[in-house]
Amino acid sequence: MQASNVLNLGIKELRSLARDPMLLALIVYSFTLAIYTAATAIPETLNKAAIAIVDEDRSPLSARIVGAFYPPFFLPPVLITPAEMDARMDAGLDTFALDIPPNFQRDVLAGRQPAIQLNVDATRMTQAFSGSGYIQQIVSGEVGAFVQRYRGEQALPVDLALRVRFNPEMNKGWFGSVIEVINQVTMLSIILTGAALIREREHGTIEHLLVMPVTPVEIMVGKIWSMALVVLVACAVSLVFVVQGLLAVPIGGSVALFLAGAALHLFATTSMGIFLGTVARSMPQFGMLLILVMVPLQMLSGGMTPRESMPTLVQDVMLAAPTTHFVTLAQAILYRGAGLDVVWPQFLALLGIGAALFSLSLARFRKAINQMS
Known part of the structure; x- marks a missing residue:
């Protein structure tokens, strides 16, 4: 060569x-x-997810839950009726549909542990998996703050120091x-x-x-x-x-x-x-x-x-x-x-x-x- x-x-x-x-x-x-x-x-794992809420309670607590969803993780919630929920999910307009039942605030204050229905479009896999967890945390946080009359985090017995490298x-x-x-x-x-x-x-x-x-x-x-x-x-x-x-x-x-x-x-x-x-x-x-x-x-x-x-x-x-x-x-x-x-x-x-x-x-x-x- x-x-x-x-x-x-x-x-x-x-x-x-x-x-x-x-x-x-x-x-x-x-x-x-x-x-x-x-x-x-490359979007975030949860970025501007479409969410609709059926507010059948119309109470201060349900209003707090509705106001807790905002960008960049979620789009501003669309308030719909129960009859529109299935049709919008079938049409692919919403990734999440949250149904707050009647008398929800009254049952929470009475300690009856009412249930909230969350419908998820699982065809949008990444958003469906992470978004459902986000929604659970948001709803639990708002309910907890409403019941305790203040927002606060429980002190953990161990302080986790987070260091993000690279x-x-x-x-x-x-x-x-x-x-x-x-x-x-x-x-x-x-x-x-x-x-x-x-x-x-x-x-x-x-x-x-x-x-x-x-x-x-x-x-x-x-x-x-x-x-x-x-x-x-x-x-x-x-x-x-x-x-x-x-x-x-x-x-x-x-x-x-x-x-x-x-x-x-x-x-x-x-x-x-x-x-x-x-x-x-x-x-x-x-x-x-x-x-x-x-x-x-x-x-x-x-x-x-x-x-x-x-x-x-x-x-x-x-x-x-x-x-x-x-x-x-x-x-x-x-x-x-x-x-x-x-x-x-x-x-x-x-x-x-x-x-x-x-x-x-x-x-x-x-x-x-x-x-x-």
Whole structure:
């Protein structure tokens, strides 16, 4: 393998990419608007939930309960009649419908423990699960304050001191932006390398390379380093100007160390893109294969759901995926400020997985070239 051939082949790939406006637009979108949207469009677990209340008591206590629901957790309550409750729930207008029965205040003061009916639209799973708990706390708090004639909290025998680390504001945008950067690095590295190979096959330029004094490994390495460089530069620019600049997300660790880990991850994922490019015969086939590969890589790598909550079999199988180790080192570096002494196992794992994927892709690439020649 000659370094000059690898360099020239990589430059050729960069020039081909520069003449493809669709891929360029995809790169710009993925590392700008997609990251901004992922950071700002993530709602709270309970955010502006629609609630309707049937107030059959019309008492001061029921009025206190009605006035206790307000944004941002709930929309202002809509007062409805009992006949409207089922129809509004069926139409999807309300997530919660609270029915305060007649003589509710009188029964509370008499100690009869009256019941309040809460109807929940369980198809809105996240809001239904957390919102019902919020409503129970709100109603119990208002009833307790009304009965005791004052608002106060019971003193606990133990003082729990809460310390929120790495995200003191508990801002979901901080999490969403960094995870989206990780996802875009994986997705674009596979797309660019696979598309580069398929584009040459469709345009017939792969046959031109076969008659030149270059080897399959030089062709493959040229595609890998050029596409990896594009993604790495775009990732670095996005971290500085979008994540840290526009979104004001603090980075806890070294960006350079993260980019070094990203380079190892790109070594593995670009090899994976070459492999998928040799399997697929056209861009539509490549797109279908990409969906089958990207969904488990993103969903099961630990970026969206902690790996500890997954079945043991899934955890063991996903250790063979480069995204699992990349997500671990990226979160450790960018969130918690970890150094190389903490993330070196992930670096070694990415190096081993990348070498295995490179060898597998090279064997497949040579086989595909031999079939063309």
